Amino acid sequence: MAAARRLLGVALMFNICLIPVLSVDRSNFKTCDQSSFCRRQRKFQPGSSSYRAVLGSAKLNADKLEIQLIDDKNQVSLLLEVHGLDGNMTRIKINEVKPLKPRYEVPDVLIGTPRPANLQVKGQDDNTLELSLGEQGHKLLVTGTPFRLDILAGQDLVLSVNSRGLLYFEHLRERKDTLSAKVSSAVGNMWHKVKTLFSSDSEKTDKPSEGDDVNPEGEEVAKAEESKKTEDDEPGMWDETFKTHTDSKPYGPSSVGLDFSLPGFEHVYGIPEHADYMKLRTTEGTDPYRLYNLDVFQYELYNTMALYGSVPLLLAHNIHHTLGIFWLNAAETWVDISSNTAGKTLLGKMLQYMQGGGETPQTDVRWMSESGIIDVFLLLGPTPSDVFRQYASLTGTQALPPYFSLGYHQCRWNYNDEDDVRNVDAGFDEHDLPYDVIWLDIEHTDGKRYFTWDPHKFPNPKDMLSVLKEKRRKMVAIVDPHIKIDSAYKIHNEIRSRNFYVKTKDGSDYEGWCWPGSAAYPDFTNPEMRDWWSSMFSYDQYEGSMDNMFVWNDMNEPSVFNGPEVTMHKDAVHWGGWEHREVHNLYGLYVQMATAQGLLHRSGGKERPFVLTRAFFAGSQRYGAVWTGDNAAEWDHLKMSIPMCLSLSLVGISFCGADVGGFFKNPETELLVRWYQAGAYQPFFRAHAHLDTPRREPWLHGDDNMALIRKALQQRYALLPYWYTLFYKALREGHPVMRPLWVEFPLDVSTFAMDNQYMLGSALLVHPVTEASARGLQIYLPGNGEVWYDIHSYQKYNAPQTFYSPVTMESIPVFQRGGSIIPRRDRPRRSSDCMRDDPFTLYVALNMQGEAQGELYLDDGHSYNYEQNEFLYRAFNYSAGKLTASSLNLNGEFKTSSWIERIIIIGAAKPRSITLNLIGYSETSLEFEYDQAMSMITVRKPSINIASDFTVTLR
Known part of the structure; x- marks a missing residue:
C-alpha cells in the first residue's frame, strides 16, 4: 500500500478531490544529524577509543571466551564474549556487566542456538591473546590496549574489529539534573568549611592533607557531577523532539556502535532496504545507510534513506574471499561505509598496481544502533555459497x-x-x-x-x-x-x-x-x-x-x-x-x-x-x-x-x-x-x-x-x-x-558491481531491457572458456565477451549457460495448476566439453508432504553422447503422469542414430531432427515418465 495513501485516504474519507504530489517529503524523515545518537556517534572520531581489554580477566571454556572491557574514561565495565561457532562463524557479544536494567537482546530471529566450535589458546603475551577458531585454520588475536580483535586466515588478515577505535557503548544511567549537581556542590563546600572551622590552627589548610577523608558529597564528586551533567545534557540524550513529536527517553542514552575493517575488500553489499545500487557506496560526506522500517511516500532512488524493511547483514567479496557481518539489533541503526579506494578511477588503480605502490584496498564499516547490545556474527566464508549457508544456519532458509x-x-x-x-x-x-x-x-x-x-x-x-x-x-x-x-x-x-x-x-x-x-x-x-x-x-x-x-x-x-x-x-x-x-x-x-x-x-x-x-x-x-x-x-x-x-x-x-x-x-x-x-x-x-x-x-x-x-x-x-x-x-x-553474476563467477572482477543483469540459479543469465526506445544492449557473458546460448534463437556465444545485441519490442535477452539442463513445460495453460500433469521438454545446452547437468524437483505443490519424502528430485547428466536420468533422493516417492515429450540438445553434432534404454525394456530407436545452422537436435516424443531412470544414447 502506498505511503501516499495517507493524504489520499483522508481525501477519500471527506470526498476531497486530491492529486498527490509524487515526491518524497524529506522533512518527514530524520537525517543522521537529526537522530541524536547517530549525531553523537559520528562525532566520535577514529582513534578516540578509551576501551581496553583486561586480558588477565579472560575466562575460556570449550566454545566461549569472556574478557572484561574497561572504559578508562568513566570506568564502566563491559563484558566481551567471543563464541566459536560451527561452520566457520564467530559471534561477538558486548554488554554491560551490571546494567541498571536488562538491555534488549533480539529474540525469534535465530532458528536455534548456533552450534559451538572449539576455541583454544595458542599464545599470549602482555598485550595479546591468540586463539584458534574452529577447524578452518582461522586465528583470533585479542589486543588489550587499545582493545581490538583481528581474524586471520593463515597469515592473511581477513577482518579487524575496533581497529579504528570506534567502540561506543552508552551505559544506562540515572539522569543527573542541574539541581542535584548544584546541591551536591553546595553540600560539599559546606562540609569542607565546617571541617576547617573545627580543626586546630596548625591543621588549617586550603586543601585536605594527605590521608584526610574526602566526603563523597564533597568538591571532587561535585566536579565530577558537573562534568557528567554537561555530558548528559547534550541535546537528545534524555528527550528528543522531531517536528511536533517528543520522545521521552525515560531510560536515557543507550546507543551502541562498533567498527569493522575489511582489508583487501573494495566491494560490499546487502543491508537492504534502500533504493540504491547493489554495490554499497561510501557514505563519507553523506548520511549513513539507515535501517529503520518506514512507510516512505514516493521514495527516491539512489540514496541511503530507510525504506520498508531492514536486514542488518553486510557481505564483502573479493577474488580470494567472501564474508558477512550480521549485526543482530532491531533498533534504529545507521551504517557508515568508508574506503581508501573511494573516488579513485580504474585507471588510477591500475597505475598504482603497475607501479607496485599504494596501500592495500580496504573498506571500513561502522554500525550504530540506538539501543540493545552489540551482538554480531562474523560469517567467514570463504566462498559465497559458504556465507549463504552460514547465514541460513542462523536465520533459516527461504x-x-x-x-x-x-x-x-x-x-x-x-x-x-x-x-x-x-x-x-x-x-x-x-x-x-x-x-x-x-x-x-x-x-x-x-x-x-x-x-x-x-x-x-x-x-x-x-x-x-x-x-x-x-x-x-x-x-x-x-x-x-x-x-x-x-x-x-x-x-x-x-x-x-x-x-x-x-x-x-x-x-x-x-x-x-x-x-x-x-x-x-x-x-x-x-x-x-x-x-x-x-x-x-x-x-x-x-x-x-x-x-x-x-x-x-x-x-x-x-x-x-x-x-x-x-x-x-x-x-x-x-x-x-x-x-x-x-x-x-x-x-x-x-x-x-x-x-x-x-x-x-x-x-x-x-x-x-x-x-x-x-x-x-x-x-x-x-x-x-x-x-x-x-x-x-x-x-x-x-x-x-x-x-x-x-x-x-x-x-x-x-x-x-x-x-x-x-x-x-x-x-x-x-x-x-x-x-x-x-x-x-x-x-x-x-x-x-x-x-x-x-x-x-x-x-x-x-x-x-x-x-x-x-x-x-x-x-x-x-x-x-x-x-x-x-x-x-x-x-x-x-x-x-x-543472484548477482559475482556469486557464480567469483573471480571475475568485472562482475563485482554489475547489477543490470543477473543470474537465475546457475543456468540462466537475464539482461532485461530497461531503457526507453532501446535499439540494442551491451551484454556481458562471463566465464573463461564457457559458452552461452540465446534461449530464443539458440545462437551460440563464446565467453568471456561483451557484445552489442540489437533488440526489438519482442526482445527479452536471456541466455542459457553451456553445461546446463533446464526442464520446461511449454504447453500454454490458464494457470499453473492446470499444468500439473503436462509433459516436459528438456533443454540440454552443451559446454565446450560436450557435457551438461541439471535437476528437477517435483511435489504436489501445496502441502508439507515433501517433508515425508513425497517428492521427486531428479538429476540429468549428459556426457560422452549419453543423457542419463537418475534420482537424487532414493527415498522420495511422488507419483506423476508427467512425461518427457521432447529433448532439445543445443551445441551438438548430428548423430547417426539416437536410442532409448529403460530398465526392464529393450533398447528402442528415437526419431529426431537436426538443425545444422543452430547445431541443435530435437528428439520428439521419447514418451518417458519424468520419474523414470533412463539413458538416451547418441551415436
Whole structure:
C-alpha cells in the first residue's frame, strides 16, 4: 500500500478531490544529524577509543571466551564474549556487566542456538591473546590496549574489529539534573568549611592533607557531577523532539556502535532496504545507510534513506574471499561505509598496481544502533555459497512457496466488487492470458475493518472464491495490522478485552491514525497476541474465506500517519515492558509470522501458506514473500527493481519482486511492456497500481502490446519447473534464486558491481531491457572458456565477451549457460495448476566439453508432504553422447503422469542414430531432427515418465 495513501485516504474519507504530489517529503524523515545518537556517534572520531581489554580477566571454556572491557574514561565495565561457532562463524557479544536494567537482546530471529566450535589458546603475551577458531585454520588475536580483535586466515588478515577505535557503548544511567549537581556542590563546600572551622590552627589548610577523608558529597564528586551533567545534557540524550513529536527517553542514552575493517575488500553489499545500487557506496560526506522500517511516500532512488524493511547483514567479496557481518539489533541503526579506494578511477588503480605502490584496498564499516547490545556474527566464508549457508544456519532458509505463487499475480487498489473480479478473471480467459491469483486491496473490507467484507460490494465472497477455484485459481486479500477503534467491531473488542494492544508510556492503549481513521495497534511481540491473531484466520472466524484465499500484510512497519516519521512513537510500550525503540524493526516480521501461522493452522498444519509482507527483518524469508513497496511508473524505477531484489536475495530473501508497471503514475505502453518482460524473470511476479491510475489489464493496450505481454507471461509459465527447483534448493541450501553474476563467477572482477543483469540459479543469465526506445544492449557473458546460448534463437556465444545485441519490442535477452539442463513445460495453460500433469521438454545446452547437468524437483505443490519424502528430485547428466536420468533422493516417492515429450540438445553434432534404454525394456530407436545452422537436435516424443531412470544414447 502506498505511503501516499495517507493524504489520499483522508481525501477519500471527506470526498476531497486530491492529486498527490509524487515526491518524497524529506522533512518527514530524520537525517543522521537529526537522530541524536547517530549525531553523537559520528562525532566520535577514529582513534578516540578509551576501551581496553583486561586480558588477565579472560575466562575460556570449550566454545566461549569472556574478557572484561574497561572504559578508562568513566570506568564502566563491559563484558566481551567471543563464541566459536560451527561452520566457520564467530559471534561477538558486548554488554554491560551490571546494567541498571536488562538491555534488549533480539529474540525469534535465530532458528536455534548456533552450534559451538572449539576455541583454544595458542599464545599470549602482555598485550595479546591468540586463539584458534574452529577447524578452518582461522586465528583470533585479542589486543588489550587499545582493545581490538583481528581474524586471520593463515597469515592473511581477513577482518579487524575496533581497529579504528570506534567502540561506543552508552551505559544506562540515572539522569543527573542541574539541581542535584548544584546541591551536591553546595553540600560539599559546606562540609569542607565546617571541617576547617573545627580543626586546630596548625591543621588549617586550603586543601585536605594527605590521608584526610574526602566526603563523597564533597568538591571532587561535585566536579565530577558537573562534568557528567554537561555530558548528559547534550541535546537528545534524555528527550528528543522531531517536528511536533517528543520522545521521552525515560531510560536515557543507550546507543551502541562498533567498527569493522575489511582489508583487501573494495566491494560490499546487502543491508537492504534502500533504493540504491547493489554495490554499497561510501557514505563519507553523506548520511549513513539507515535501517529503520518506514512507510516512505514516493521514495527516491539512489540514496541511503530507510525504506520498508531492514536486514542488518553486510557481505564483502573479493577474488580470494567472501564474508558477512550480521549485526543482530532491531533498533534504529545507521551504517557508515568508508574506503581508501573511494573516488579513485580504474585507471588510477591500475597505475598504482603497475607501479607496485599504494596501500592495500580496504573498506571500513561502522554500525550504530540506538539501543540493545552489540551482538554480531562474523560469517567467514570463504566462498559465497559458504556465507549463504552460514547465514541460513542462523536465520533459516527461504520457505518453499506453494507452486501457484510463482505464477503471475493480477492486482490493483482496488477491484471494485465481485462483478469486477469476475470480469477481470474472464478477461484473462477471453484473451488467452495465463494468471494464477487476483488480489483485493483495502476497499474490499467493511470500512477498513480487516477480516470483514464490504456487504454491498462483496456480499457473497464464497461464491466469488468458488468460481476462481473451479478455474484452479486463487485470491489474495489484504489484512493490515492497524485495527479500527469501533465498539461494534469484533476484532477490536477482542484485542482490547485481552489487553493485546501496544501501550503508551502512560499505560493506555496506543492509538494512531491510519486507513480506518483512529486505529490501535496489536502488540505482535506478545506470543499470546500472535496466537490469537493466527486463530482469526480459521474458516469459522474469517467468514467468507476459503482454502484458495491467501493474505498480504501491508503498512506493517508499522505505519502511523500522525506518528513521528509516519510510524510509532519510540516510547510506546510492548509486551515485557520493552519500549518500541527496542523492537521497531521486528514488528513487520512478527505480523507476517503470525499471519503465516494462521494460514498454516487453518489447514491443520497441512498446507503451505502464502503471505506477502512489505516490512521485514532478518528471518522474514521463513514466512513468505517481500515486495519493494510503492514504486513509480518510471524507467529508473524499473531499473532499480533489479539491484533492490538482488540485495534482498543476498540476505536470504529470495522471494522478491517489484510492482509491475509501477504503483504510482501511469506507465507509457512501452514501459508497461518492458516491465512485464522484466517481471517475468523476477521471483515474485505481480502487477499492481494506485487507485487513481487508469486500469492496466493487459488487453487494454492494443492487440500488439497484449501479444507481447502474453509472450512474456508464457515464458514465465514455461520456466515454472526451473523456478520451483531453484526455490527447493534455496530451502535446502540457502542459495539465492536470483543472484548477482559475482556469486557464480567469483573471480571475475568485472562482475563485482554489475547489477543490470543477473543470474537465475546457475543456468540462466537475464539482461532485461530497461531503457526507453532501446535499439540494442551491451551484454556481458562471463566465464573463461564457457559458452552461452540465446534461449530464443539458440545462437551460440563464446565467453568471456561483451557484445552489442540489437533488440526489438519482442526482445527479452536471456541466455542459457553451456553445461546446463533446464526442464520446461511449454504447453500454454490458464494457470499453473492446470499444468500439473503436462509433459516436459528438456533443454540440454552443451559446454565446450560436450557435457551438461541439471535437476528437477517435483511435489504436489501445496502441502508439507515433501517433508515425508513425497517428492521427486531428479538429476540429468549428459556426457560422452549419453543423457542419463537418475534420482537424487532414493527415498522420495511422488507419483506423476508427467512425461518427457521432447529433448532439445543445443551445441551438438548430428548423430547417426539416437536410442532409448529403460530398465526392464529393450533398447528402442528415437526419431529426431537436426538443425545444422543452430547445431541443435530435437528428439520428439521419447514418451518417458519424468520419474523414470533412463539413458538416451547418441551415436
